[in-house]
């Protein structure tokens with residue numbers, strides 16, 4: 113037996129782009145645990161080490177590292193416009209992109225061009241043209257390009273999908289989803305990049321993906337409206353709340369309609385961090401889900417609901433003292449990142465080098481997270497953003513038709529004969 117059994121373990125070097133809220137909640141606990149090793153039956157034990165970050169100013173990254181230098185001993189902070197290139201040059205095996213969503217594409221593109229695997233926070237990118245480019249680069253350089261939609265790993269959503277896959281719940285007809293974020297998100301944390309943005313792109317995507325992945329079908333139309341006046345001017349281009357409507361068609365010719373309502377101006381004293389509710393109606397049933405009201409109500413004088421929340425979603429992310437004494441942050445928010453690390457490890461260390469391309473193809477075929485499977489989600493985001501842009505410019509109530517005669521994404525305004533083709537190729 114070797115004195116140091118971990119010395120020869122495969123170790124994957126990871127880089128982070130963006131170290132904000134989602135880093136603190138999910139990536140930081142992942143890296144804290146992954147440095148000790150992850151066991152995967154297909155490739156044995158491997159380790160992941162965070163070697164650096166590219167961020168806008170470097171301040172949060174440096175403060176994080178200074179507070180826990182042992183979590184990432186090799187950590188280097190890169191800031192400014194060349195930060196991603198410098199991080200890639202420092203030698204990484206994969207890059208996690210968690211910068212604001214309009215800055216995902218460029219970082220992901222650079223990583224893929226450098227032949228590195230990439231994991232991108234939702235929404236992957238904001239246009240189909242960008243998505244196609246990432247897909248092309250991933251194929252050209254023989255690496256994975258994946259997206260994080262952690263709600264697909266929520267045990268409630270897994271159960272929903274199982275009932276649908278097993279035809280226990282039959283043919284979805286319509287449904288609604290709502291996700292409301294606190295005002296502190298839009299007016300504080302995101303103040304640097306919120307101008308011209310909307311909460312739909314930020315959080316409706318969770319449910320667009322859930323609907324797309326769970327029920328399948330073909331997206332055929334997108335409409336959207338919303339409200340302004342709190343985050344920005346009442347006639348400006350920054351949105352407080354949005355109401356998105358998607359229509360899907362299924363192979364039997366029947367349609368289903370989904371309404372997704374989002375906001376980032378919910379009062380900060382709301383008892384839960386976010387409000388998340390869904391209802392889906394089927395030919396033979398109804399599914400009601402509420403992520404916040406799954407059981408816990410906890411009030412602590414002087415601390416809830418601001419510093420600590422009254423209703424807590426421990427399924428997503430719970431900081432726990434385990435029965436065996438260990439302190440651990442766990443939940444599906446962390447699990448989804450670990451799954452990606454397992455996929456990378458399987459491709460690179462899961463068998464002989466001669467069979468790498470077969471393993472790569474196998475991991476790309478995982479529809480829950482591959483960029484290739486994000487097409488209808490990105491189409492819905494691109495359509496929603498275009499509709500809201502027209503609305504802010506005084507032309508409300510546009511509808512985007514998917515795979516119309518004129519092109520893949522076609523925007524039509526009431527009273528305007530000529531359509532605008534947002535994306536030519538079929539979605």
Ligand SMILES: NC(=O)c1ccc[n+]([C@@H]2O[C@H](COP(=O)([O-])OP(=O)(O)OC[C@H]3O[C@@H](n4cnc5c(N)ncnc54)[C@H](O)[C@@H]3O)[C@@H](O)[C@H]2O)c1
Pocket residue numbers: 129130131132133134135166167168169170172195209210211212213215233234235260261262301302314
């Ligand atoms: N999966 C989820 O539920 C979830 C939740 C929150 C956020 N997110 C996603 O994660 C991403 C980041 O969100 P957040 O809440 O952590 O945001 P945040 O504002 O808290 O942090 C953003 C980070 O990106 C960095 N950054 C800004 N511009 C950059 C650039 N050009 N290059 C490199 N770094 C840059 C900032 O320095 C900061 O570290 C977004 O895409 C968001 O949609 C996902």
